[in-house]
Amino acid sequence: MPEGHSVHRIARQFDRNIVGRTVAASSPQGRFAEGAAVLNGREAVAVRAVGKQMFLNFEGDVWLRVHLGMYGAWDFAGEVLADATIASANGRMGHTNQRGTDVDRIFDTAGENSLTSIGAPRRTRVRVRMSEQTTGLDDDDVDEAEWPPPVVGQVRLRLLTDVTCADLRGPTACQLQTPDEVRATIAKLGPDPLVDDPAAGEERFTAVVRRKPTPIGLLLMDQNVVSGIGNVYRAEMLFRARLDPHTPGRDVPEETVRELWRDWVRLLAIGVETGQMMTMDDLDPEAWRRAMAHRDDRHWVYHRAGLPCRVCGTAILLEEMGARKLYWCPNCQR
Structure with a gap:
């Protein structure tokens, strides 16, 4: 199950890539079709993580609550910004050490720090543009990647901007909430x-x-x-x-x-x-x-x-x- 650090990182990715943009929302799987219809065409205005849950606020004071549970994950594609840089093809980013000083990027062989798919471990077939890690691909190959990326597997919710795609798979909870419901959830x-x-x-x-x-x-x-x-x-x-x-x-x-x-x-x-x-x-x-x-x-x-x-x-x-x-x-x- 994704632990608190992963959910806060997910919220940070949404803040950098989705918040402030109008979102095209859909439910390729069909299980969240009504909720996606409500979100479609709205601007994402804020995001917050509390523990293992994320709350994404859309214009009109509509909130999306997501709890990834044991098997859920967000898969990011397109321009995935990490610390003011474009993430690598594997979605991995640099880090700081325990003393807070910059060190060279070190890639986890198991993909634990992956930004392309944050949550339960899984492989992704999408590629990130302008990547320094797209070994064997030149820039033209990357830029010509299909956009939006094809839906792979059971995607509960897709949130798509002009440059970034976020696919939600396998969550324990994916629901719309009112502001009062969000406050009640967090209070517990x-x-x-x-x-x-x-x-x-x-x-x-x-x-x-x-x-x-x-x-x-x-x-x-x-x-x-x-x-x-x-x-x-x-x-x-x-x-x-x-x-x-x-x-x-x-x-x-x-x-x-x-x-x-x-x-x-x-x-x-x-x-x-x-x-x-x-x-x-x-x-x-x-x-x-x-x-x-x-x-x-x-x-x-x-x-x-x-x-x-x-x-x-x-x-x-x-x-x-x-x-x-x-x-x-x-x-x-x-």
Whole structure:
């Protein structure tokens, strides 16, 4: 499932490429035909992400709510702007390191930081114009790519401007909402460090966790408690805090709860800027480049079942918690 950093990146792409433009909306799949008809011909005027949900505002105070869920994704084609540049054919962009300084672009071999398709991993058959990464294609080949791009697969919603196409596939939720409905939806969500005041969010998160008997490993995945954390960030944050996932929230020391929130603030910012869920600190330049290119080198415990803990050498455990896979070290996290 796409985690919070991906949804904020999607919102950023919409802000750069769709907001301020009149949109031709359609539902090639047919499942959102009525909603698409309402959006068709309207200007997109604003976008916001909260946790794992995105809200796109159109003129007339019509709102589109999208929750990608387990399998949803937005596929972008055409001119996909990233940090004032045209994205590459693979949709990948440059990034900053943990210290906020510019570094050379490093492409993730698994496409985790892909802008062409953000959400559930998938390959895309469209090409991005004016690309520095269209290996084997000259500029004329790229410019002559069919426009608008052909519909591929089950596209729930297509939003098309004169230069950019955004296709939505496989979302859990795709619906129109009134302003009051948007406010009600957001009110049910836990704090998001990129939406709420970080200090206020910390107080709210701490107060909720400290009164719950629910295991902390479940609370971190509860979007009513905190917005945006998914399976990867849950496992990594618990390890970074050296916290047993089964500890009831009310038994977790207050300072540990507060540090969990502060860690989420840091990790979410890194994820949004790099497009990758980087959760390891203090890497030397070579290790940083390796981690940016390969997800197996950027996590402490996630996806490492049976492998030795990077800290103590104990075999990483895998269990199911909240119907999702949980990776943790029984020695470090006790």
